[in-house]
Amino acid sequence: MMDRISQRLSRQRIAHFYDGWLQRSYVHGKLASDPVYAATAEAIDGTALPLLDIGCGIGLLGLYLHTRGTLPRYLGLDHDERKIDAGMIAVRRAGLERVMELRTADAAAMPPVQGHVALLDMLHYLPQEAQQSLLEASVQHLAPAGVLVIRSVLLDSSWRFHATRAEEVWLRLSRRIRGGAQHYPKAAELRRPLEAAGLSVTIEPLFGSTPFNSYLIVARRRN
Numbered sequence: 147m148m149d150r151i152s153q154r155l156s157r158q159r160i161a162h163f164y165d166g167w168l169q170r171s172y173v174h175g176k177l178a179s180d181p182v183y184a185a186t187a188e189a190i191d192g193t194a195l196p197l198l199d200i201g202c203g204i205g206l207l208g209l210y211l212h213t214r215g216t217l218p219r220y221l222g223l224d225h226d227e228r229k230i231d232a233g234m235i236a237v238r239r240a241g242l243e244r245v246m247e248l249r250t251a252d253a254a255a256m257p258p259v260q261g262h263v264a265l266l267d268m269l270h271y272l273p274q275e276a277q278q279s280l281l282e283a284s285v286q287h288l289a290p291a292g293v294l295v296i297r298s299v300l301l302d303s304s305w306r307f308h309a310t311r312a313e314e315v316w317l318r319l320s321r322r323i324r325g326g327a328q329h330y331p332k333a334a335e336l337r338r339p340l341e342a343a344g345l346s347v348t349i350e351p352l353f354g355s356t357p358f359n360s361y362l363i364v365a366r367r368r369n
């Protein structure tokens with residue numbers, strides 16, 4: 147466990163790999179307020195396997211895990227070229243080209259890597275069928291000791307869900323996310339195919355300091 151001072155220094159260090167004041171402030175704020183990266187590190191629990199990060203954005207998860215010393219290899223895919231370019235600048239500044247690779251690609255183009263798989267805050271940007279296909283493909287890319295870590299908004303009747311949907315309208319209108327939200331899954335839609343594939347699944351709230359309806363879903367092979 148890192149103490150508060152080391153956590154702060156590590157946030158500053160990661161932020162400085164990115165370009166420009168705006169992006170650095172975003173990275174620093176995101177790492178300080180969003181527990182998803184620490185939760186992913188905890189879920190994979192030091193198991194040193196390659197990590198496939200689908201919908202990786204600017205590759206923050208990779209830089210975070212590398213700082214925690216739990217990353218032999220990271221491959222991130224995102225269909226937004228601007229984010230991949232921004233992420234690759236950070237990867238080069240950090241001198242991590244041998245460990246981290248970011249590719250502009252659709253989620254459906256998963257490379258033949260076996261290890262851990264992360265799908266953080268990205269499933270709802272796919273239509274329902276594509277979500278199910280991506281879950282199936284993710285299971286196939288898990289190494290025997292690999293962990294599938296998902297964070298997703300879940301459809302329910304909570305005020306948090308409505309707050310999330312309102313934010314997604316803004317994200318689509320501001321063109322921050324190409325295409326915008328397509329389908330909000332219910333918990334059972336994610337749990338069912340993973341359990342059918344023989345994985346044990348836990349689903350827990352992971353709101354952090356946000357008003358959003360975010361859940362952490364961790365799936366691994368039963369022993």
Ligand SMILES: C[S@@+](CC[C@H](N)C(=O)[O-])C[C@H]1O[C@@H](n2cnc3c(N)ncnc32)[C@H](O)[C@@H]1O
Binds near residue numbers: 206253265
């Ligand atoms: C909210 S961001 C999350 C970024 C990153 N996973 C994180 O948590 O730091 C969602 C990302 O999913 C990407 N995305 C959405 N649909 C995608 C698709 N079909 N293929 C690849 N990337 C996709 C978006 O471009 C965006 O960068």
